[in-house]
Amino acid sequence: MSTNVPDTDTETHADTDAQPAPQQRRLAKKRERREHSPQSETSGDTDQETVELKVFRYDPEVEGKREPRFDDFHVPFTKGMTVLDALIYARDTFDSSLTFRHSCRQAICGSDALFINGAQRLGCQTQLSDLEWPVRIEPLPHQEVVKDLVVDMEHFYEQMDAVDPFFKDEDVPDGLEEQRQDRENREKIKMSTRCIWCGACMSSCNIAAGGNYLGPAAINKAYRFVMDEREDGDVTQERLETIEAEEGVWRCQTQFSCTEVCPKDIPLTEHIQELKREAVKNNLKFW
Numbered sequence: 309m310s311t312n313v314p315d316t317d318t319e320t321h322a323d324t325d326a327q328p329a330p331q332q333r334r335l336a337k338k339r340e341r342r343e344h345s346p347q348s349e350t351s352g353d354t355d356q357e358t359v360e361l362k363v364f365r366y367d368p369e370v371e372g373k374r375e376p377r378f379d380d381f382h383v384p385f386t387k388g389m390t391v392l393d394a395l396i397y398a399r400d401t402f403d404s405s406l407t408f409r410h411s412c413r414q415a416i417c418g419s420d421a422l423f424i425n426g427a428q429r430l431g432c433q434t435q436l437s438d439l440e441w442p443v444r445i446e447p448l449p450h451q452e453v454v455k456d457l458v459v460d461m462e463h464f465y466e467q468m469d470a471v472d473p474f475f476k477d478e479d480v481p482d483g484l485e486e487q488r489q490d491r492e493n494r495e496k497i498k499m500s501t502r503c504i505w506c507g508a509c510m511s512s513c514n515i516a517a518g519g520n521y522l523g524p525a526a527i528n529k530a531y532r533f534v535m536d537e538r539e540d541g542d543v544t545q546e547r548l549e550t551i552e553a554e555e556g557v558w559r560c561q562t563q564f565s566c567t568e569v570c571p572k573d574i575p576l577t578e579h580i581q582e583l584k585r586e587a588v589k590n591n592l593k594f595w
């Protein structure tokens with residue numbers, strides 16, 4: 309029985325001697341999960357199947373809803389349905405007070421990062437057919453819950469702000485002349501530019517949960533500028549001072565949880581390690 313997501317890259321691993329890149333490993337894992345998922349045996353045969361969602365509920369402003377609990381929703385399953393589709397159906401059909409964030413529905417806006425069956429994932433990027441059923445849906449761990457599946461992202465945004473996630477005036481020459489970047493340098497920073505600020509990596513990191521660590525997303529953002537050849541040297545120096553400070557890169561214990569959950573497959577742990585090396589080089593003194 310075929311699954312509902314086409315297998316597009318069967319030739320990818322023809323070279324068995326080569327070490328698969330992290331992204332290829334993750335894609336292979338996803339394929340494997342699909343093939344062994346009980347739903348993949350039946351999905352597509354009938355539109356009448358029902359998927360059970362167990363959804364975290366909490367509302368501090370409503371009497372009787374202040375005690376966290378799980379509600380069950382039974383949603384008709386259709387081929388290609390995502391977790392976000394199922395949540396929208398549940399809200400529109402059964403309970404209009406069910407609260408969660410979403411916008412683009414195509415893994416671009418980063419607003420629907422959730423804790424789905426025990427892992428941080430985007431609701432709109434996660435196929436129900438790839439999951440064990442019933443599907444358990446919770447807010448991102450290590451964040452304060454505002455209501456139901458909505459968490460307070462304030463701390464995450466503060467950490468991103470701490471690394472000044474933008475080019476600075478010093479980088480923009482008079483008259484706004486075009487600044488070219490060579491192809492190799494673009495390739496080097498390409499993955500780091502893909503961040504959609506979803507917060508999944510921060511939520512997965514138990515060092516960040518302690519509250520005094522910049523976290524993988526902010527450090528990746530610093531990497532994106534430090535490694536960009538167009539950035540002014542003095543600005544790079546300031547950034548390095550931020551990331552090598554007490555709450556910076558040295559707190560990372562290379563657990564790889566951030567890299568595992570990032571929906572854009574950014575090699576976060578590798579970027580953090582590379583910035584550790586830059587920080588060491590930055591402090592070498594020769595007499």
Ligand code: SF4
Pocket residue numbers: 502503504505506507508509510524525528569570571572573574576
């Ligand atoms: S680095 Fe990945 S997981 Fe972290 S905020 Fe950006 S897109 Fe989300």
Ligand code: FES
Pocket residue numbers: 409410411412413414415416417418419420421430431432433
């Ligand atoms: S709704 Fe925008 S990333 Fe999922």
